[in-house]
Amino acid sequence: MTTAPTRTFGERLRGLVPQLMRFGVIGLVGLVVDVGGFNLLRFGGSGGEGLLHEYVLLAKVISSFAATVVAWVGNRYWTFRTTRREEKHHEFAWFVIVAVVGMGISLGCLWISHYLLGFKTPLADNISANGVGLVLATMFRFYAYRQHVFNNRG
Structure with a gap:
């Protein structure tokens, strides 16, 4: 018996x-889809008013969903192409769950900074949500995608 x-x-x-570099590229593409989509839906029409100008949360939900689909396709077919699952619908469901938990990590960092610690400036909000929160959420997502979502070992 030989062991590896x-x-x-x-x-x-x-x-x-x-793999980390590919994950980063896909993440940046997803970010562009999310931010670009949100701004297009809000401000991309005549006079600076887009289709969902008055519906801020709906615009964010739609842009986030589009970014999630883009990120899943990119990660499935590029970042984790050698370990992806055969059951696409099962994999996508787990991907969405991990994405939502990652979003919760970012929101949690923002909540702690803004409401618990009282740091309410735009800079503090961006540092907590898009700095600390994004870094922690990205580390969690990479681990969870690698171990649980794009894992054909079981």
Whole structure:
């Protein structure tokens, strides 16, 4: 009985770098779809009023959903192409769950900073939600996508 050679931490890390880079590219594309879609829906019409100018939350839900679909397709067919599941609908459902938990992490950071600690400036809100929250949520998402969503091992 032969066992596979054990890889060092450095070897495992070097093996993750290309996947992390692809994950980052897909994340940036998703961000552009989300932010661009939101602004287009709100302000992309004549006179600066888009189709959903008065419906801020609906515009954000639609742009977030579009970004989630883009991110799932990109991650499924590029970032995690060698480990994706056969059952697309099952994988997508888990992807959405992980995305929502990731969004909750960002919102939690914002809530703590804004309401619990009382940091209410636009800069503080952006640092907590889009700085700390985004970093923590991205780390969680990468781990969860790799271990649970795009994992054909079981």
